[in-house]
Amino acid sequence: MNMQQRNVMEYLDKTVKVCPDKVAFANEDPSNDLTFGELYKRSRSIGSLLSSEGYYNEPVVVFMKKHPNAISAFFGCVYGGCYYVPIDEEMPKFRTELIIQTLKPRIMICDEDTVEVAKEMNFEGRIVLYSDAIKADIDDIALQKIRNKQIDTDPIYIVFTSGSTGIPKGVVACHRSVIDYIENLSEVLEFNSETRFANQTPLYFDACLKELYPTLKFGATTVIVPKSLFMFPIKLVEFLNEHKINTVCWVVSALTMISSFKVFERIKPEYLTNIAFGSEVFPIKQLRLWREALPNARFTNLYGPTEATGMCCYYKVDREFELDESVPIGGPFRNTDILLLNGNNELCKEGEEGEICVRGTSLTLGYYNNFEKTNEVFVQNPLNKIYPELIYRTGDIGKRNERGELLFVSRKDYQIKHMGHRIELGEIEVNVNNLNGIKTCCCVYDKEKDKIKLFYVGDPEVSEVITTLKDKLPRYMIPNKAEKLDVLPYTPNGKIDRKKLSTM
Amino acid sequence: MDDLIKILKELHPEVDFESCTTLIDDKILDSFDIVTVISEINEEFDVVIPAEEIVPENFNSAKALYALIKKIEDED
Numbered sequence A: 001m002n003m004q005q006r007n008v009m010e011y012l013d014k015t016v017k018v019c020p021d022k023v024a025f026a027n028e029d030p031s032n033d034l035t036f037g038e039l040y041k042r043s044r045s046i047g048s049l050l051s052s053e054g055y056y057n058e059p060v061v062v063f064m065k066k067h068p069n070a071i072s073a074f075f076g077c078v079y080g081g082c083y084y085v086p087i088d089e090e091m092p093k094f095r096t097e098l099i100i101q102t103l104k105p106r107i108m109i110c111d112e113d114t115v116e117v118a119k120e121m122n123f124e125g126r127i128v129l130y131s132d133a134i135k136a137d138i139d140d141i142a143l144q145k146i147r148n149k150q151i152d153t154d155p156i157y158i159v160f161t162s163g164s165t166g167i168p169k170g171v172v173a174c175h176r177s178v179i180d181y182i183e184n185l186s187e188v189l190e191f192n193s194e195t196r197f198a199n200q201t202p203l204y205f206d207a208c209l210k211e212l213y214p215t216l217k218f219g220a221t222t223v224i225v226p227k228s229l230f231m232f233p234i235k236l237v238e239f240l241n242e243h244k245i246n247t248v249c250w251v252v253s254a255l256t257m258i259s260s261f262k263v264f265e266r267i268k269p270e271y272l273t274n275i276a277f278g279s280e281v282f283p284i285k286q287l288r289l290w291r292e293a294l295p296n297a298r299f300t301n302l303y304g305p306t307e308a309t310g311m312c313c314y315y316k317v318d319r320e321f322e323l324d325e326s327v328p329i330g331g332p333f334r335n336t337d338i339l340l341l342n343g344n345n346e347l348c349k350e351g352e353e354g355e356i357c358v359r360g361t362s363l364t365l366g367y368y369n370n371f372e373k374t375n376e377v378f379v380q381n382p383l384n385k386i387y388p389e390l391i392y393r394t395g396d397i398g399k400r401n402e403r404g405e406l407l408f409v410s411r412k413d414y415q416i417k418h419m420g421h422r423i424e425l426g427e428i429e430v431n432v433n434n435l436n437g438i439k440t441c442c443c444v445y446d447k448e449k450d451k452i453k454l455f456y457v458g459d460p461e462v463s464e465v466i467t468t469l470k471d472k473l474p475r476y477m478i479p480n481k482a483e484k485l486d487v488l489p490y491t492p493n494g495k496i497d498r499k500k501l502s503t504m
Numbered sequence B: 001m002d003d004l005i006k007i008l009k010e011l012h013p014e015v016d017f018e019s020c021t022t023l024i025d026d027k028i029l030d031s032f033d034i035v036t037v038i039s040e041i042n043e044e045f046d047v048v049i050p051a052e053e054i055v056p057e058n059f060n061s062a063k064a065l066y067a068l069i070k071k072i073e074d075e076d
Helices: A009-018 A036-050 A067-081 A092-105 A115-120 A140-151 A174-187 A206-218 A227-231 A233-243 A254-261 A286-291 A370-379 A423-433 A462-469 A498-502 B001-013 B029-046 B062-074
Strands: A024-028 A057-064 A082-089 A107-110 A126-129 A155-161 A171-174 A196-199 A221-224 A249-251 A275-278 A299-302 A314-315 A335-341 A354-360 A378-380 A390-400 A405-412 A415-418 A421-424 A436-445 A451-458 A480-486
Touching: A009 A036, A009 A067, A009 A451, A024 A206, A024 A233, A024 B062, A036 A140, A057 A092, A057 A498, A067 A107, A067 A155, A067 A378, A082 A451, A092 A171, A092 A227, A092 A275, A107 A115, A107 A221, A115 A126, A155 A480, A171 A221, A171 A378, A171 A480, A174 A206, A174 A275, A174 A299, A174 A314, A206 A249, A227 A233, A227 B029, A233 B029, A249 A436, A254 A275, A254 A286, A254 A436, A286 A299, A335 A390, A370 A378, A390 A423, A421 A423, A423 A451, A423 A462, A436 A498, A462 A498, B001 B029, B001 B062, B029 B062
Parallel strands: A024 A221, A057 A082, A057 A107, A082 A155, A107 A126, A196 A221, A196 A249, A249 A275, A275 A299, A451 A480
Antiparallel strands: A155 A171, A299 A314, A335 A354, A354 A390, A378 A390, A390 A405, A415 A421, A436 A451
16 A cells, blocks of 8 residues: 555546546446546546635535536545535435535535526525536646645545434545555455446445546546446346446345346356445355356455445455355455454454454544444444554444354344344345245344244245245244235345335 | 236326336336336236346336237247
8 A cells, every 4th residue: 555645636646647538437428438637627627616715624515417527526526625425316305405404515516407406405505517617727726735735534525324313424534544445445356457347336325436446546447337227137238248347346236136137148248357246145046146157257245334434344255155155254454453342342252243343544534513423333442441542333243254254144233032032134034045936035123013024025925935944944033924025125225125124 | 908007006106107108218117116017027927028128118118018028928
């Protein structure tokens, strides 16, 4: 890692000199291509505009449709010494209103498609159009002054995660944690200047860091996949081939959409060699289909909470798995440490389950204007009694296998006590997932009625599922109620919406 | 055809599926709807829609989708 680097935009400063005419960010329409030269120019115009109007070290809401232009607006905020807060027209209105209330931002950057919606919002500040902002004169001296006074713990973005209380929490990340993440992620996934990413994840989560900053660092290329293609698996693969995509970092559900419709019998992603996935457990059946279709590709499982900047653990798939196994989350990136702490705040012994806690530079700064919630999870390392040192408590339960690999067991909150037994709902799910004809499933626990509810997608009827499960699980782990659904509900970031299921 | 309209209506009661021909173009159906519709069709009509038929043209209108179902039924 380059220890001199203090600012994420140094990646772009360097790359623009190497390949100014190469396409950095693109989508399905070639007229939207942004070269590194154009990206650099536009970002610095936006930064200059923010500076000339007196905005500094404060949140700038970027409310634009998913487009290469939105990415240049993010970087513009960073050049201006501000931090970007992406919001999106897909987000429910009540959520964007809550975000605005939390931030009380003074300025918002919009495009022609969003500006009318923005005017209707409960927002008092200035609305600037992207198409105007990129016309601003570049003030090299002002931008240099900003660069000189910024330090690497200054914030660069805020993304919002759902809060258990219903109010989204704004996770604030700084230059240093993002640089640390990008350096170590790039080393593990072996990105280089030839890397061609297909972006799937929304720009308003930290998941897209995996494409955005390595693209700058290496002079690589990211193509934004139109959302509609995730309905049409063959067209999706055709798109990957047309754009010669060799690298994807997608949520598991986007990958299994391709494998479960038997698309590989018709068409394969010809150029794809590097597949990283995360946010969900990859069903082994589907992973096998992928590995059979692309035997020479590298598959990497990524794990990490937004609060520790993107991902913090990885596992390179290097062996076959049995259907009742799950893919390990492996171990931490370099310069990150994972502590597995048991209920007594001691390190777990081999095989013992405990909370996954993260230690290191990768920790974000905490939740915006919410010291109470921040202090609940960013806490003093209980193993260190001699100087201040923060760890982030993920609320995820993990354990180490006999190989020393870290395994994700469940969320802390999915651990239940039922009929006097300690039960991990994840264990029931693994067993259901492995039944013939099951595509996916989710278990929730109704505490009031002390009932385990199973929701699944697949062919077998409820009675068949329950009967087969009785052969696999102790009686007390058999769901009290099972329901077959056409599709499980998902949250906007692609995770199974357990909250919604628990109300069904 | 009525059975198909019923499946679609359950997802989006507000849409006039008899006349609408832009279900995909106007983003009325999203990816979760498509997965649901494919699965419902499988149950209701005992028809498996193969991956190569999961294309926008076949999902833009109830009429097109019904024609697809008939085509697959005839091939069987």
